[in-house]
Amino acid sequence: MTDKPTLLTVDKLCVDFRAGEKVTHAVKDVSFKIDHGETLALVGESGSGKTVSALSILQLLPYPAASHPGGEICFKGENLLALPPDGLRHVRGNQISMIFQEPMTSLNPLHTIERQIAEVLRIHKGITGDAARARVLDLLTKVGIQNAEERLASYPHQLSGGQRQRVMIAMALANEPDLLIADEPTTALDVTIQAQILELLLQLKAEFNMAMLLITHDLGIVRKMADHVCVMHQGKIVERGPTSDIFERPKDDYTRHLIASEPKGSPPPADGSAKTILKTDDLKVWFPIKRGFLRRTVGHVKAVDGVNVDVREGQTLGVVGESGSGKTTLGQAILRLISSDGPIVYLGERIDGFNSKQMRPLRKDLQIVFQDPYGSLSPRMSIGQIIEEGLLIQNPDISSEDREARVARALEEVGLDPKVRDRYPHEFSGGQRQRIAIARALVLEPKFLILDEPTSALDVSVQAQIVDLLRDLQRRHRLAYLFISHDLKVVRALANSILVLRHGKVVEQGASQDVFANPKTDYTKALLAAAFELETTPAGAVST
Amino acid sequence: MDAPTDVSVTEEIAAAGIPQPRPWVSALNKRRWQTFKANKRGYWSLWIFLTLFILSLFAEFIANDKPIVVEYEGQYYWPIFKAYPETDFGGIFETEADYRDPVVQDLITENGGWMLWPPIRFSYNTQNKNPPMAFPVKPTWLLSDKDCELAVEKGFHPCDPSLEWNWLGTDDQGRDVVARIIYGFRISVLFGLVLTIFSTIIGVAAGAIQGYFGGWTDLLFQRFIEIWTSVPQLYLLIIVAAVIEPNFWILLGILLAFSWVALVGVVRAEFLRARNFEYVTAARALGLPNGKIIFKHLLPNAMVATLTFMPFILNGSITTLTSLDFLGFGLPPGSPSLGELLAQGKDNLQAPWLGLTAFFVIAIMLSLLIFVGEAVRDALDPRKTLT
Numbered sequence: 001m002t003d004k005p006t007l008l009t010v011d012k013l014c015v016d017f018r019a020g021e022k023v024t025h026a027v028k029d030v031s032f033k034i035d036h037g038e039t040l041a042l043v044g045e046s047g048s049g050k051t052v053s054a055l056s057i058l059q060l061l062p063y064p065a066a067s068h069p070g071g072e073i074c075f076k077g078e079n080l081l082a083l084p085p086d087g088l089r090h091v092r093g094n095q096i097s098m099i100f101q102e103p104m105t106s107l108n109p110l111h112t113i114e115r116q117i118a119e120v121l122r123i124h125k126g127i128t129g130d131a132a133r134a135r136v137l138d139l140l141t142k143v144g145i146q147n148a149e150e151r152l153a154s155y156p157h158q159l160s161g162g163q164r165q166r167v168m169i170a171m172a173l174a175n176e177p178d179l180l181i182a183d184e185p186t187t188a189l190d191v192t193i194q195a196q197i198l199e200l201l202l203q204l205k206a207e208f209n210m211a212m213l214l215i216t217h218d219l220g221i222v223r224k225m226a227d228h229v230c231v232m233h234q235g236k237i238v239e240r241g242p243t244s245d246i247f248e249r250p251k252d253d254y255t256r257h258l259i260a261s262e263p264k265g266s267p268p269p270a271d272g273s274a275k276t277i278l279k280t281d282d283l284k285v286w287f288p289i290k291r292g293f294l295r296r297t298v299g300h301v302k303a304v305d306g307v308n309v310d311v312r313e314g315q316t317l318g319v320v321g322e323s324g325s326g327k328t329t330l331g332q333a334i335l336r337l338i339s340s341d342g343p344i345v346y347l348g349e350r351i352d353g354f355n356s357k358q359m360r361p362l363r364k365d366l367q368i369v370f371q372d373p374y375g376s377l378s379p380r381m382s383i384g385q386i387i388e389e390g391l392l393i394q395n396p397d398i399s400s401e402d403r404e405a406r407v408a409r410a411l412e413e414v415g416l417d418p419k420v421r422d423r424y425p426h427e428f429s430g431g432q433r434q435r436i437a438i439a440r441a442l443v444l445e446p447k448f449l450i451l452d453e454p455t456s457a458l459d460v461s462v463q464a465q466i467v468d469l470l471r472d473l474q475r476r477h478r479l480a481y482l483f484i485s486h487d488l489k490v491v492r493a494l495a496n497s498i499l500v501l502r503h504g505k506v507v508e509q510g511a512s513q514d515v516f517a518n519p520k521t522d523y524t525k526a527l528l529a530a531a532f533e534l535e536t537t538p539a540g541a542v543s544t
Numbered sequence: 545m546d547a548p549t550d551v552s553v554t555e556e557i558a559a560a561g562i563p564q565p566r567p568w569v570s571a572l573n574k575r576r577w578q579t580f581k582a583n584k585r586g587y588w589s590l591w592i593f594l595t596l597f598i599l600s601l602f603a604e605f606i607a608n609d610k611p612i613v614v615e616y617e618g619q620y621y622w623p624i625f626k627a628y629p630e631t632d633f634g635g636i637f638e639t640e641a642d643y644r645d646p647v648v649q650d651l652i653t654e655n656g657g658w659m660l661w662p663p664i665r666f667s668y669n670t671q672n673k674n675p676p677m678a679f680p681v682k683p684t685w686l687l688s689d690k691d692c693e694l695a696v697e698k699g700f701h702p703c704d705p706s707l708e709w710n711w712l713g714t715d716d717q718g719r720d721v722v723a724r725i726i727y728g729f730r731i732s733v734l735f736g737l738v739l740t741i742f743s744t745i746i747g748v749a750a751g752a753i754q755g756y757f758g759g760w761t762d763l764l765f766q767r768f769i770e771i772w773t774s775v776p777q778l779y780l781l782i783i784v785a786a787v788i789e790p791n792f793w794i795l796l797g798i799l800l801a802f803s804w805v806a807l808v809g810v811v812r813a814e815f816l817r818a819r820n821f822e823y824v825t826a827a828r829a830l831g832l833p834n835g836k837i838i839f840k841h842l843l844p845n846a847m848v849a850t851l852t853f854m855p856f857i858l859n860g861s862i863t864t865l866t867s868l869d870f871l872g873f874g875l876p877p878g879s880p881s882l883g884e885l886l887a888q889g890k891d892n893l894q895a896p897w898l899g900l901t902a903f904f905v906i907a908i909m910l911s912l913l914i915f916v917g918e919a920v921r922d923a924l925d926p927r928k929t930l931t
Contacts, residue, residue: 335829363831376822380844389840390830440826 007211008034008057008096008179013071015052015061026052028235029071034179039205039212041226041243043219043258045459046430049235050215054181056081057213058092075179094124097172101184103164107156113140113167114152120174139170142207144200161323162193166200173204180205181213186221190322190486195530198224217459219259223247224534231255261461263493265471267316270496270511274312277448277480278334278366282306283342285326285333285504303329304340305504309482311448314474316481318495318512320488320527326504327484331450334482335366346448364394367441371453373433377425383436384421387411390444410443411436413476414469431462435469442473450482455490467493488531492516500524576923586919593912600730604662607723609670610643611659616652644670665708666720668727668880672708673718674701680888680895681714713897715888721898725905727880732909735796736861740854742800743861747807748850752838754808755815762812769805777802778873785873795874799864806857807850814846848924855917859910866906882906 015027027049034040042050055061057073057080073080075091083091100106107116117136121127127135133152140148143166156164165185172180182201186194198221205212214225222229222243229246231239231254239252250256284307286300304326311317319327333340336351336359344352351362370376377386387407391398398406408418414435425433434454441449451470455463467490474481485491491498491512498515500508500523508515508524519525529535581587605612610623616633623643630641633651641648644665652659666672675681676695684707692703701707712721754762781798784790790798818824819842827837868874869883882902889899 332825337825337828360831360833363829366829368826368829370822370826372822376826378823378827378841381840389827389832393831393833393836437826440830444830 006033007036007076008213009072009074010053010057011072011074013053013056013073014069015049015056016067016069018065018067026066026235027056030232030235030237032230032237032240034211034213036178036211037205037209038228039214039226040228040230041214041216041222042230042232043216043222044232045217045258045461047234048232050232051183053232054098054183054213054215057181058096058098059088060098090124093120093172093177094175095177096179096181097175097177098181098183099165099168099172099185101187103161103168103188104156106168107164109156111155112152113154113156113159116167117171117174120171124175135174136170139174140167142173142204143167143170144196145170160193161189162196165189165193165197169197169200169204173208176208177210179211179213181215183215184217185214187216187218191488192322192526192530192536194221195534195536198534199536201225219247219262219460220534231258258461261464263455263464263467263490265468265493267471267494267496267512268314268475271312271315274314276310276312277347278309278311278482279343279345280307280309280334281343281345282308283330283333283340283344285329285338285340302504304333306342307499307501307504307506308509309334309499311480311482313447313480314478315497316474316483316495318491318498319482319484319501320486320491320498321501322486322527324503325501327486327501328452329504330501331368331452331482331484335368335450360393364390364444365447366450367444367446367448368450368452369434369437369441369454372457373430373437374425374457376437377433379425382422382424383411383428386425386436387421387440387443390440394444406443407439410439413442413473414439429462430458431465434458434462434466438466438469438473442477445477446479448480448482450484452484453486456485456487463487463490470494488528500527579925580919580923583919583922586915586917586922589912589915590919593909593916596729596909596912597733600726600733603726603730604667606662607664607666607668607720607726608662609665609667611661613660614643614652614657615659616657617655644673664711664720664723664726666710666723668724669719669878670723671718672710672714672720674708675714675718676701676703676707679714679718680716680892680898681710681718682895683711683713683897684709685711686713686897712901713895715885715898716892716895721885721901724880724885725882725901728882728885729905729909731792731875731880732862732865732882735792735865736858739796739799739803739861740858742796743804743857744807744850744854746800746804748811748843748846750804751808751811752815752843752846755812756819756834756838756842758816758819769808773802773805775802781868781873789876790874791876795865795868799861803857803861803864806860807853810849810853811846814849815842818842818845852917852921852924855913855920859913859917862910862913 010033011031013027013030014025017024017026030049030053032040032042042053044050052061052066056068057075059080068081071081075096080088080091111119114133114136117139118128118132121132121135136152137148140151145151145163145166151159156167159167185201186197189197201212202225204210212225214221216222226243229241229243230237231246231252233254239246239250239255246255247259250259283304284302285304286302288297289299289301290296291298307330309317309330319330321327329338332338334344336344336354340352342352343350346362346366351359354362381389384407387410388403391403391406395403407421411418411421416432416435416439420428425436428436438454454470455466458466470481471494473479481494483491483494495512498508498510498512499506500515500521502523508519508521515524516528519528599606604624608624612622612624614621614623621628621632623641627640629639630637630648633641633648635641635648635651643649643659649659672681676684676687677691677700682691687703694700696702710720710722712725714720715724750765754765777798781790784794784798788794824837824841827841832840865874866881866883866886869881870887871883872887874883875881882905885898885902886906889896889902892898
């Protein structure tokens, strides 16, 4: 390794995107440096240009729609922007490698793990055959894949999300790069696995003496991982400095806003005397596994297995758990969007036997807000149409003026200007869309609202706003919430009582102060440690 | 990758104060139209095709054996719309006047009357009774001196200024080829369009139902389609043609019975994908009935795939009709049809103008449609950006 003072220097980098006549300046005059063995974090909200800056280093942007009107990227004294394609290929995956956010789609589903990793070795080092296999095994062991030998022949779909991300890291490390670019490496993972992956990255970085460019929106990760931080906002770096300085003495308004925007506040105290809105008793959702020629049922996937829920007026029940724990299935079963066994009682009436016609009048009382504000609004309908759709079905008799007024009122309640109702969803940001989705549910004046990860697709600062909005709406309308989330910080800010799910079963249930203060089971303890401290717990308590 | 977001839409609108009226075409459709126009070949093909098609819709005004308007003794007659007996013009027969007959023409013109003829004085079934040679007659401009000598020798119409022009000759029954291709083009395109529209409606409906409900509905329907598509169409047509004489609508019905499956797969796949979208679940949570969800939320998703396929289905429909006509199982004898002209070309190799004309007309028509189809496909492709 050379003893050059800096490994990578990005100097006044600009990136433009052209779509038709319109030119978007995605990145403006961004400069930063990374030394050997150092970790630099690029922090910012979505759309701030952090990913685009990182992709420019390896020139992975969609050229020619993207262009670099100015700037320089010097890697070991060589300007990467001026490098011919052959030279670039030598750098990519060899000296600089990258891991992406989504482990589901960044591995080729048709290749085995061995082939994917060996490919990198073959291309850059010319290692093939037994030597390659030995190296792949070594790498898989290093990234903490158990039974590495058996895993060689596995395909990506046979691995869990965390394992896939480990494989991605093994691929990235195969040629011992000098710089690792990690683009939101843990955003798509569960909290417990996120903690494990971060731990692994730290350990490997020390072992290989790598530099790391970490792109994230999560300040908790930055605090744990980075030496230096660059805060990006609207394509510019607004503040830079050593991590501790940034967190302790933020100078820029935006940085301060970002640091202050973790969900705050606490839920109203639990009120045992409040009227029970919805109750389930031993609710089960079992999906049959069918085998053989006659499709006989040989077993069940127990997505939800004996869950008791009790949601009271003006109160919030938080449902937490990792992905695959049955949280969303539980929500959809309560709304009778999927079939289930066991009584569901709404205001003293059993609704689990109702058919879709009988359910229809109840739909206006039981509403749901989904996780992905990009997917939950029909792109071809205007905001007004989206919100009034439920009214047209549930209250067909009201006049069109009245309907307009209700739509306008719902938009005002979620903090949007009623004038936006003629516009289409794509013209709004994620947070605004989530507000629209909430308005769609609110316009029917529901009594019970299921919030299915309403904040996970949003930026941190927007998350806090949505949490505040939800708490405010609950207070005003005495709404009962079933709040589903994997994000314990958000749950703590909203829920009076908590239900921890794992593999469809309740692990722990109780008032939220009690659960947060004195978790009883190991699983809950691990979950809390991972969520609040980004710490891993001894093996066994959580999945890998 | 991070998508650039517009953070301050609400503020912008609030600043503007007034709600902006929605443009008539959405931004997306405007962009699609731009992409379509950017494909020059497809764009021009569309205009050429539309011009030809609209012209062919007025075939009666371009090629007809009746004048458009006749003035006779101060009165106007419209033979193109109404049949007048010869007696109206002072003739002797009570049947419809044959305006190509010199006797009738003399009757009309001798008292200062006049006739306005279409540019081509043959309809698709008009026989040229005064040909310069035996049928099929050469295109008039190809007649050589030797042909003219032979015409005089054999007692055909001599090559003098009174000889009627057949721009592309006649077929083996003495009917003008230009007139036949004008009418033939029209019937081909109309048949193709009607077949395409009906098979799209049925196909989309079937695909929608299968995709939306899934499960047993889907399973049974799919098996039915597999069996149905394995029924040999051509044999069925031959059997039907042996029992009843096929006309336009019977042919359409038989072909429709098989062509609707073309779109089912695409629409079904689109529905299977989209029915799990969150906005569809949201619509169910709002209590919307299935029909409303299909029409409002899911169909628009399938429209892109459907529109992309339509020009190609149209092409396929036209080709099917042409090939049936070529084999003789198509439209009833005497109908103007491109396939029948092709068959004549095959039977009369000594008259290459028949085969060549039919070939070029079909080739140009199908190519124009394919070019349009390609441009439509580009325009609806979300990944295609204007460069």
